[in-house]
Amino acid sequence: MRLFDYLDSGNGYKVRLLCAQLGLRYAWTELDIDRGETRTPAFLARNPNGRVPTLELDDGTHLAESNAILWYLAEGSALMPATALGRAQVLQWMFFEQYSHEPYVATPRYIVRHLPADHPRQAELPERLARGRAALEVMERHLAAAPYFVDGRYSIADIALYAYTHVAEDGGHTLAPYASVRAWLARVAAQPNHVRLLDRPTEASTAP
């Protein structure tokens, strides 16, 4: 299979981290989102929504949305809960991540790292950071009573939330008030076969 991705994407990193921990091999094509490489006709034929990560399966089917890719690759593994309720709770946290967390933790990081200091979108930062703090509070409250998000065990829910939380400070957040979140980040980073966000996959290829 082949992952279309961008190295600094936390959403892409989720898939890279899971593949490393499940021992899954993949080819890797990097697209530069800042240069519009996810909006070309060739890439829109793979994912009409024009986003990375997008996974091309061996039969040529494409699967988009980072958390759907995590789900597909983790089914039947130790990183997926065994019970129906546990699986639903994984999804609850993954939808929380995409709706209540990613726009307010990941997007500020994008604005700070990828846009010029005088870009009009800089004005979005205060509101986005406020909503991001609300998401971090929800995580803190949960993690004060549990070592991981679901069933007390490391799962793809943790991978989904780790990806942008561990670099939240890049976008202007401070994690100092969230002691339980910081302890959980350390537990996730200590899992076997952990890789880091900017670790370039060894089988990397580049976009034509």
Add this chain to the structure above:
Amino acid sequence: MRLFDYLDSGNGYKVRLLCAQLGLRYAWTELDIDRGETRTPAFLARNPNGRVPTLELDDGTHLAESNAILWYLAEGSALMPATALGRAQVLQWMFFEQYSHEPYVATPRYIVRHLPADHPRQAELPERLARGRAALEVMERHLAAAPYFVDGRYSIADIALYAYTHVAEDGGHTLAPYASVRAWLARVAAQPNHVRLLDRPTEASTAP
């Protein structure tokens, strides 16, 4: 089980529609989001993220996030694809719905219907509607070649996307340019045991 909900919520409606079509019975408690009833200490104990719908299971566990609730209730039913890839594609469309569609199709409807005409958030409408059109284009492109979102069959992916698409015009969208989307809306509305957004559940109870 008991559903904490708000009648005009499309996210809540997803769950009501699925329950009607699977023949699932539930008690129903309405919380008025405009009066802050999802931000009380009592409700935050049920869902720390303070959102409806939230489902209370018979053992007292709470499950939040509309699409995670759909997944939990539909597992093993005819509204869930039988293959791992089909299930992942359902999730792909559900994550698309929450990330690329709901903020730009549902939120304009909220702004128009629930906020005063001079509210500062009215200024968000042009940008949100533009992004909503992009999401509707993605749907149109898919539905031009397929009757439903996954495997050519009605599934919870259709329920998730129907909920706010069918009332998109309430928020200022026009569906006129999207012929395939409109044909799909009609197919969804013609499914057996369909209920409408504002059909009040018969076992309704109200918040104290």
